[in-house]
Amino acid sequence: MYYDSMLWLLVFLPILVASTPLSRLLSVPELYGFGNLSIAENAQIAQLASQTGLGECQLACRLLSILNPGHVAIAGTAGYTSIPYWSVQQSEVMPACRVDASSTGTISGVVKISRLTNCAFNVKSGGHAAFAGGSNIQNGILVNLAPLNQISLSEDRTTASVGPGNTWYDVYRVLDGKNVSVVGGREAGVGVGGLTLGGGISYFSGRYGWACDNVKNYEVVLANGSIVDVSLTSHSDLYFALRGGGGSNFGIVTRFDFASFDQGFLWGGSRFYNIAQNVSLINSFYNFVNNAPTDHFAHNYIAFIYTAALGGYVGVSGPVYGKPEPNPPIFAELNAVPSLLDATSITNMSTLAVELNQTSYQRQMFRALSFKNGPGAADLMTKILNIFVQESQSLLQKNISGFLPTFALQPISLNIIEQMQKNGGNALGITTADGPLVIQNMDWGWDNEADDAIVISTMQRFQDRCNATAIAMGLGSQFVYMNYASLDELVFKSYGTENQAKLKAVKKKYDPENIFGRLWPGYFKL
Secondary structure, three states, X not given: OHHHHHHHHHXXXXXXXXXXXXXXXXXXXXXXXXXXXXXXXXXXXXXXXXXXXXXXXXXXXHHHXXXXXXXXXXXXXXXXXXXXXXXXXXXXXXXXEEEEOOOHHHHHHHHHHHHHHOOOEEEEOOOOOOOOOOOOOOOOEEXXXXXXXXXXXXXXXXXXXXXXXXXHHHHHHHHHOOOEEEOOOOOOOOEHHHHHHHOOXXXXXXXXXXXXXXXXEEEEEOOOOOEEEEEOOOOHHHHHHHOOOOOOOOOEEEEEEEEEEEOOOEEEOOEEEEHHHHHHHHHHHHHHHHHHHHOOOEEOOEEEEEEHHHOEEEEEEOOEEOOOOOOOHHHHHHHOOOOOEEOOEEEOHHHHHHHHOOOOOOEEEEEEEEEEOOOOHHHHHHHHHHHHHXXXXXXXXXXXXXXXEEEEEEEEOHHHHHHHOHHHOOOOOOOHHHOOEEEEEEEEEEOOHHHHHHHHHHHHHHHHHHHHHHHHOOOEEOOOOHHHOOOOOOOOHHHOHHHHHHHXXXXXXXXXXXXXXXXXXXXXXX
C-alpha cells in the first residue's frame, strides 16, 4: 500500500502543483465531500486534469462521467438523445450533459461538482414548466430525476413515499390498486416535484388543502451537498419554505413522504358547453366557490377555450366528487346548465388524470392572477370572458398557426384555505380573511417561434386588462400561483412582505454562499 501511494504521488505530483479544480479535488477530496475515491477514479481524474482547453462544464460533465459511469449522457456524443418536455421552448434548450440520477447520493455529487467547477445545473422532475430553462439548461448540467421513481406505502397505509421522478399518473396507477390516494395533481403528465413544491391544486383539496400541505417529510440535498430529512419537527423553517416556496432556492427534493388516505372510486370528468351558456356556467361556478365549505368532497373548475374542432369558443367544467356518487347536490346548479357533451363517470384517479392530460407539445405560455370571489365576481368573470374573446380574436384573424387559447378559473374556497393553515401554515400567505379566491390561469399554445412576440404580448395585455378590471371592481388579489406563473411575474412578492422575508432568511441560512442563486438558474428566485 505504501509503495502504491508513493508511485501515485510520483506520477501525478506535477499535476497537483497547479491549483485547478481537479488538482484541489485530488489533493483534498474530503474538502469537497469526496472522501472515498477509488484508485481507478483518482487515476482517471488525474488524467482528465492533464487535459487543457476544457471549459467549466466540459470539465464537470467528464468528471461526472467518471464518478457515475453509465448514468451521464454528454450532448453531441454518439447515442445522446434528448428527453421530452411539455413545451417546445423547453425542448429547444440543450444542456452540456445530462445526469440520470438514480440515487440521492448521485444528486449530492452533482451539487458538489457544480460548486467545484462553477458549472451551472438545473433539475427536471416532470418538465411541465412552459418557459425555456424552467427545468432545462443551456450548456450546463441537467439533473434528470426520472430514475428516482420509487413509490411505496407504509404498513399502516398513512404514508406514501414518492420519488420526484414520477408523474402523477405513475403515482395514481400504483395507489389506485391499493384503494389509497394522496393529495396530488390532476393531470397525468405533470411531475410530482414541481407541482408539490409550488403548491399543488388537487381534487382532494376541499378535504385536505393543497399538495404542499400534505407532505409529512422531505428528503433534501442542500447547497453544500449534505442530505437532510425535513419535517415539522426537523428543520421546521425549511419545512415551511418548501411548502409553496418552490425548490430551486432551498434544495433538491429527492423524496416526498405524503400523508395518504383511503380512497376508492370517485365520480367526475369534463363537460363541454355552447358559449351561449356562459352566464349560467359562470354563475354556477361563483356559487360553488362560496358553497364549497358545505361539502368538502367536491371540486370544480371552469374553463373557456377556442377550438375549431368544436366550432369555436366553448365552455368547460370539471366537476369531481370524492365518492362514487354521480351528480351530488353540491352540483345541482351546474347540472342544470345544458351541455354539448358530458364525459363524467364513476372512475378512479389514474383514469381521470389521463382524461384531463394535455398532450399537445407546442410552444406554450402560462400566466396567472387571482381575484376575490366576493359580490360582483360573477360579473367580473363575464367581463374576463369578453376580454378573452377580444384578445384571442385579434390573433385568430391573423391565422397564427396552431393557435390554441384557453383560460381556466380555479377555486380557493374557504375550506381549502383553512386546510392550508395546518402544520404551521404554508408559505403562500393566504388566510381566510383573503378568501374565498379564484385563480385565473391562462394557457396559450401556438406553433412557430416567429409568432412568439405577438402571442406573448397579446397574452400579457389580456392579463393586464383582467387584473385592472378586478381591481376597479374592488375584487383584486395580490396572490400569484407559482405553478401557473410566467417567469416575469412577482410570485414571492405576492406571498406578502412577512412570508417573503421568512423565505429569504431560510435561504440565507441553508445556502449562505448563494450556491443555488449562482449555479441553479431557471425557475423562480428570491
